[in-house]
Amino acid sequence: MKITVTKYPKPVLSPGIFSGNLAAPDALWAYHPVVIKRGLRYFMVYTGKSIGLGIKHHTLIATSDNLNDWKKEERVVLPAGKEGEWDSDFTAHGFVFEEGKTFSMLYDGSRVGDWQEEIGLAQSGDLRFWAKHTKNPVFRVGTSRWEKRHVSRCSIFKRQGEYHLYYAGHDGERERIGLATGKTLTSIAKRLPEPVLDVGGRGAWDEKSISDPRVIQWRGEYLMFYSGIDGKGIERTGVATSPDLIHWRKYADNPILDVTGGGWDSISASRAFPFVENNRITLFYSGRKKYFYGIGMAGVAIV
16 A cells, blocks of 8 residues: 655645734644535544633634635534533634434543643534534543543544544654443443554654544545654654554555645644545645644545
């Protein structure tokens, strides 16, 4: 298998500060995209970071008719919880998928004053208005050493009636990718005791941390797109393959999506979402230069 990725030269979505909107919920960061098609329109659910003290993350939406030109809807679609609730500080990093006429979002939240990210569920009929599940958070930190601090940045792959939840487990120092399964979105509890994908060796492009797993089925095997961080803090995107959704092997020529020296994505080209349409894969990814994140596009060819 040979994977070739071709970037579009400019971001398709930029932080609000670049257009002079200092009060925007994505004034500093627009990143962590998920793209889904509804009818003839495309919807991008993404995370914004506003100006101010603290994490200041918000769940936002943009729409497009062609994947290239996006219009932001200037409002938070999934507000943080009320005082004392588990997601009272922020909601972020939503992963959205469709089942029947319902859209589900698995998202990260944390309580004010206690930064411990866990995973909640919200559902919608139109992608604009979301109702949080009463059993939130539906997936909590585990007891294993490698996931004792946070569980976050997840995705879902459903096979034969069983949900496979891939997530980043954080031990307080680094992240690794874990797997849990269940028959419903509120009963995902069967965890594997160890990560299904671990950080790379000393000097590797993903030696410091890995996260943001995104799994698709492609021509008879499963592909996981994931983020890796090296020892200098540079963020890139790699791929792993699996025959069974449990045992994963990293692609030999990782990273498939690298940063561009001097470009708008010179520090980060990561947190990528593979959008599949008409037998083509398009990556929507988070690019960073200096302090600002934007969202870019890249075409993927696999032979």
